Amino acid sequence: MSAVHPVDHAHDHDHHDHRPYGLMRWVTTTNHKDIGTLYLWFSFSMFITGGLLAFGIRAELFQPGMQLWKPELFNQFTTMHGLIMVFGAIMPAFVGFANWQVPMMIGAPDMAFARMNNWSFWLLPVAAILLVTSFFVPGGATGAGWTLYAPLSVQQGIGMDFAIFAIHIMGASSIMGSINIITTILNMRAPGMTMMKMPMFVWTWLITAYLLIAVMPVLAGAVTMLLTDRHFDTHFFNAAGGGDPVLYQHVFWFFGHPEVYIMILPAFGIVSQVIPAFARKPLFGYSSMVYATSSIAILSFIVWAHHMFTTGMPAAGQLFFMYATMLIAVPTGVKVFNWVATMWKGSMTFETPMLFAVGFLFVFTMGGFTGLILAITPVDIQLQDTYYVVAHFHYVLVAGSLFAIFAGIYFWLPKWTGHMYDEKLGKLHFWLSLIFFNLTFFVMHFLGLAGMPRRIPDYSQQFADFNMVASIGAFGFGLSQLVFLYAVIKCIKGGEKAPAKPWEGADTLEWTLPSPPPYHSFETPPVVK
């Protein structure tokens, strides 16, 4: 083309966006929309990787006895499934949403530090390669569980060092991403958009980013201590040298508990955008939502030891952490009631994003209740490290975070791609996911109550039936995600043209832009009344 119409092309170029094409566009991009897309695809590829590991786990647990893997490899599967899903799939997906949506929702032209944004994304594939290749080093990947408890993590092979470095890199990426998001939100809002006019998604991400900056460095510190214990003769966690393995658990969970809110608060934000849009009513109790989110974030710093009730804590400590944990149910309850109140007497329609949001509401709340049960110290001592815990955190992480991610993807896909997704496929994806999810994880409650321990490749005969059900559910859930992939690709390739505002009840700033939005949007900030 350029050879035939050189003049036209140059002329064209002046009017279009200056950007490299092909691969280099993605490597060098500083555009928040491109980086958001990169984050989301990276997250999906990690979701598939972690999902394949889950296939491996469920295949071994399909029947009692040892069939497929050696116990060490099984432990590596459970560990890496956890690490990859938490740090590779869920967290980057939310950062992807933040990149796409935060600037458009607050009327900013781009993120505050566009080049740092590029860097924080491109660190992630490096960390992912470290994690995945650690399977092929002598001794294999780390099998210490995603929590990497000492002293096991002090003793393992070189795969553990790979995991430590991967966590360092992902931590650096998260911290840079968070600094970017906070700065963008605090300094670059459109004129007239006061803090209390910000969309809930922006609010939840602001609070999440603060949590990330506060706790990712603590995790970096914990794994650095592990690293020096392993190689440089320090004795933070080595009892033989005067250290204490329980100390590791305290430092880890000081990070780990806020981390679970890091993975759910942006999900709350997405649901708080989706439900009002499809109920055609403004979000009920906006300011109480803001305060509830902040309360959850603050409380998350004083409950960490509820993960450690069996470590031999004094009764006073157990009581404190039990009551503090139960207190979190109050702001979480405020949020759930507000969502229900938003739907109350609304003109609701159930397109795919709304289905996922309502599904989230039901199933996440069940996960919240089992969390409350686990918060009770004497009950927790019984259920510690059983499948009840596995059921609980998959209810809040899969049906909570992941369903909210799906809701957000279907909600904003028309905006991002300019095409409507296939509603039939979306609904099929939702119902398959919901049914198979419950098939997989609901039975795990019974397994846990009956005493089946987690992270063990074999089990007693009496657990066989429920495990077979869970495995069938897991295979079905995994395969259902291919419907999602197909629906997304189909939507990117074409489909019914999406209007600027495909959802009647949506009212945030991104819907004032055409679909898809121009490469550079809001270069002149909109004025918010």
Next chain:
Amino acid sequence: MAVIRANGQTLRKLLVVAVAMFGFGYALVPFYQKICEVTGINNLQNADAVVNTQADLSRTVTLELDANTRNDLPWTFRPVVSSVRIHPGQLTQIVYEVHNNSDQFISGQAIPSYGPQLAGKYIRKLDCFCFAKQDFKPREIRKMPVTFVLQNELPTDIDTITLSYTFFRVEGPVKPAAAAVAREPKTAT
């Protein structure tokens, strides 16, 4: 550009927070040790004060003795008798024996553990080899006592307690014995 300047300021503030939190992670270490010290958790190396020595002869508890060494310690460590039957409130002494199988001076520290864990707080030790680091000469054999009282408050549903010690090698100057030095091949200087 006011925005760019403001962004730079925010970036610096947030970086300070991130670095401070990294430091906070390390600050948790002395903080944790202080908490343990003040509350008496991990208080394994001090003698206990015994408040009641009234023996309850109507009750007998089996104390099973266990001994372990951590992987790289070339010691044979075992209790002289593997189980004793005692009455709560009675002053009891048990004896462990260590045999240093190597030709080196080695120091070790024993760490106790109890099964059931809960029983630990009812074993009040007046003296124990676990209160101090133990130094062993090459090939030395030594018997070491533990003197304790099992408190009467021990819940009645516990009739067997396992008392287990694990010896860890303690870092420090490991002086090679003369014999060991003599046997080492001389390398070219």
